[in-house]
Amino acid sequence: MFLDPVFYYAFFLAAVLGVSRVKRERKNFTIRAQDAYFELRQLVPAGLVAGLVLSLAIVAAGLTVPLATVLLVAVFTLLFSLTGNMRLVGPAYTVGASFFALIYLGGRSIDFFFVREAFEAAADRIYPSVAVLLGLLIIAEGILISKRGNIATSPKLITSKRGQRVGVHEARKLWLVPVFLLLPGSALTLPFDWWPVFSIGENTFSLFLVPFVIGMHQQIQSMLPAQAIKAYGKKVTTLGVLVLLVSVAGYWYPIAAIVAVSLAILGREAIAFLRKIKEENRPTYFSRKNEGLMILGIIPNSPAEKMGLKVGELISKVNGLSTRDESDFYEALQQNRAHCRLEVLDTNGQVRFVQRALYENDHHELGILFVHDERKWDERAV
Known part of the structure; x- marks a missing residue:
């Protein structure tokens, strides 16, 4: 060989x-x-x-x-x-x-x-x-x-x-x-x-x-x-x-x-x-939805993975606030930087709630990748 x-x-x-x-x-x-x-x-x-x-x-x-x-x-x-x-x-x-x-x-x-x-x-x-x-x-x-x-x-x-x-x-x-x-x-x-x-x-x-x-x-x-x-x-x-x-x-x-x-x-x-x-010939699954913010990807070992979030699920509320885009999501997280509570619509259309304490070194968006407008290349540490 x-x-x-x-x-x-x-x-x-x-x-x-x-x-x-x-x-x-x-x-x-x-x-x-x-x-x-x-x-x-x-x-x-x-x-x-x-x-x-x-x-x-x-x-x-x-x-x-x-x-x-x-x-x-x-x-x-x-x-x-x-x-x-x-x-x-x-x-x-x-x-x-x-x-x-x-x-x-x-x-x-x-x-x-x-x-x-x-x-x-x-x-x-x-x-x-x-x-x-x-x-x-x-x-x-x-x-x-x-x-x-x-x-x-x-x-x-x-x-x-x-x-x-x-x-x-x-x-x-x-x-x-x-x-x-x-x-x-x-x-x-x-x-x-x-x-x-x-x-x-x-x-x-x-x-x-x-x-x-x-x-x-x-x-x-x-x-x-x-x-x-x-x-x-x-x-x-x-x-x-x-x-x-x-x-x-x-x-x-x-x-x-x-x-x-x-x-x-x-x-x-x-x-x-x-x-x-x-x-x-089919509609795109991962696109912006009126019901919430679509999860496109999950970073390994991130808070999102530890909370059990899955690709394809919709986040409808964060800390009690409705989310329609990344800006809403980030602002809602800032309401309580020590803890977050999410209302999630899973791939079967069922509503569930997940929550977790947040720590200083956690990803600022919980490690979730969303559909958003194109970003320019930058050199920020990741």
Whole structure:
């Protein structure tokens, strides 16, 4: 795994995502929601679990893929990441593009180090095992999106089609999923006697831990982030199951493998396109409301988080005073700097009351991010 540039590049990408998110959040709100290392902390743990499950399934099934596929996946991961859209570094695009590139390059002589031997060994051109691997990775992608995609989505301010300032939530996530793969032949040899090599009949196989990057890039504006991302993840998982079922038939009918990979790429694009159209045709959820002040984001470890306030809730009263904008909210807090009592309308339309003592080092707005007019960049400490 440490020989694969994707392993190191995934950490670099996660760091870039974290820094760019913090800059944007500070520009919008003069404060960041999560620190710049949040994406790095999320990169590995969930991916390790997903990779372990996939590895057990792949090794148990004896699924083998040519080394040329691993090389191509690394190349397409690097290329597609340059677009800035983390969805494109997902398996549907990187593994899918590698499958079709292998059809064209398989069996050819490429005069570049050990790459020549890797592609010459891939003479069969069409590998149903690559399509099966793609189906499994898309299932893992859907589950990761459903379970982990809604964690700490980033609040963001945009201008609507009507020219009004509204809020959205952006989820740009990366997961590093290391998967054990059986690679046939001896295209890549290592000087270790203990390296696991298997011989089945006349065929030799090596066991390698290959890192795959799974990414998501979703902007939610018409509903709560958790609901939208969970529904999105279910659709991706369903697509993965369908791709897996079709790809298995490729062992008997090679054309089925091509159909499965095509379905993966087109299906992944269709899911993203339909979601975007649906979002654009619905009213914005995070906008100014007559009933109160909409909560767009919560700063971690802030008084608002300790009071149990949630994204999407409306604050109708502060210390008994009605609030319609940030100015009303701040003035109401000043009525009693030692204690605050909020009347909150939750996402189900139910009224509840929360209260808390305030301390000298607490955030002056309780750590709540609201929808407001655009603020200019400043250098205040945050």
